[in-house]
Structures are given as C-alpha cells and as structure tokens.
Amino acid sequence: MLAKLWVIKIGGNIIDHPEGLSRFLERFSYLKGNKILVHGGGKIATRIAADLGVEAKLVDGRRITDEAMLRIVTMVYAGLTNKQLVAKLQSHKCNAIGLSGADGNAIRAVKRPVKEIDYGLVGDILPNSVDAEAIATLLDHGFVPVFSAITHDGHGQLLNTNADTIAAALAVALSDRYTTSLVYCFEKPGVLRDINDEASVIPQIRAGEFEQLRSSGIIADGMVPKLHNAFEAIAKGVAEVCIGHADDVLLLREQQFGTRMIR
C-alpha cells in the first residue's frame, strides 16, 4: 500500500488575515502523514506593487506579469510570504522547507505562448516537468516542502505560475508514489450552492456536473479554474480532491471537509 500524501494549497484571503493564517498553520502542523503546502499571495503582491508604483493587471484571475511585476511577485511569494510561512511552521515543530520551482529543479515551466492575451512572464507547467523523485526524497526525510507560486524555465528565467495549478501538478506527479489528496483551502466552507449562504455546501461534485454548475452561474470567478484543475487532477490519477475552509483542515482526517470532487 502507498503512503498518504496531502498537497494543500491556501488561498490569498487566508494569507492576508494573520489570525486565520495562524490558526491554519497550527492545525496543518498537527495533520499526520506526508504533506506539502502550496501558496500564492496575490493580494499582498497587488498591495506591495501599488506601494512601489506598479499597477497590477489581471485577466480571468491570471496576473499579467511584466519584468517589474515579476521582481515584485518573486520578492513577495518566494521571499517574504514563503519564509514567514516556514518560520511559523517551524514554531509548531513542523519541519518546513521553503521552495520555488527553481529550487532542486522541482518544477519547470514554459513561458505561456502569446495568443489573444500576452500574459508576459507567466509559466505553464508541462506534463512530466515536476521532479517527483527530488520532492519524495525531502518527504521521505521528514521535511514538509512549502512551495511558492514561482517556477523557472531551466534557462535562467523565473516565471509567475498560478498556485492552484502548481498544487495540482505536484499532486499529479506524486500520485504514482503516494495515495495523494489535493486540498484547496480558502475562506468558505466549500463549494456553495448559494454564494451568500455558508450552510449551502455541496458535499460532492461529479465531473459530469461541473459544466451545468458553471453555466447556471452557481460556480463563478476563481472557482471555475479551481474546479477545472480539480477534475483534471482526478482524471490524471490523484486519489481525491477537496475544497473547504482553512479552519476545517483537520476534518480531512474524518473525511468531513468541505466539498469532495469525484470522477
């Protein structure tokens, strides 16, 4: 039987709220088994960019990343945010090690080709470009990798890469070696039937139900690419994908966490 692995991504709203973030990190550190944390920090990057006089531009939730913005997101995601998360996890005796995709050549990407929109220095992760063996070596030695939303192209260029996509790519790549659960933690208790009613969590969504939920407007905004990533990950061998509140992360142990995506 394969060992268990949790690949857990925390959203920007969690990173932005110090109390909720502290609660999450303490609970995450109690979760038993192999685990990886993935984070972005889009909101902090937007704020720091404004302080530095750089305007943030997003299309469908993806950040247009010119040279100036790449410098900022690298400083914020791979620097400040990543190291703060690692230090806080260390305070809970969780042996976190902070990484970008460039470290250990863990995640390679290619600059997104220019079609209708030029996203600039944004990376797309290609199949087989995650070094599962290097990451498994860290896990097998008891480290908890903490990945920021920065990858590289192998030719010296750093690339800004969506954190949901990084989490899905890690989960897919490690699914041959571990029974892997991909978990998206955010500020709501799951995928909601009514966005204004926190009691309306949809317990399970099948791949075949996704399009209907999207076209009826029940799933919108950032939830659309998130669920798209989720079903793609399941199709590529990830054992389960769940979406729920960061406060509830320990409910994963009892399979009572948020919304579960199934084939």
Ligand SMILES: Nc1ncnc2c1ncn2[C@@H]1O[C@H](COP(=O)(O)OP(=O)(O)O)[C@@H](O)[C@H]1O
């Ligand atoms: N049906 C839904 N249930 C829950 N959230 C939804 C739903 N439809 C749209 N959303 C929106 O999706 C957002 C989560 O996507 P996003 O902001 O990309 O996540 P993250 O916090 O991980 O970066 C929520 O904050 C919410 O506003």
Ligand SMILES: CC(=O)N[C@@H](CCC(=O)OP(=O)(O)O)C(=O)O
């Ligand atoms: C290319 C791209 O869009 N990258 C994202 C990476 C951060 C991220 O994904 O952060 P959240 O999960 O907090 O939104 C961005 O810069 O916003």
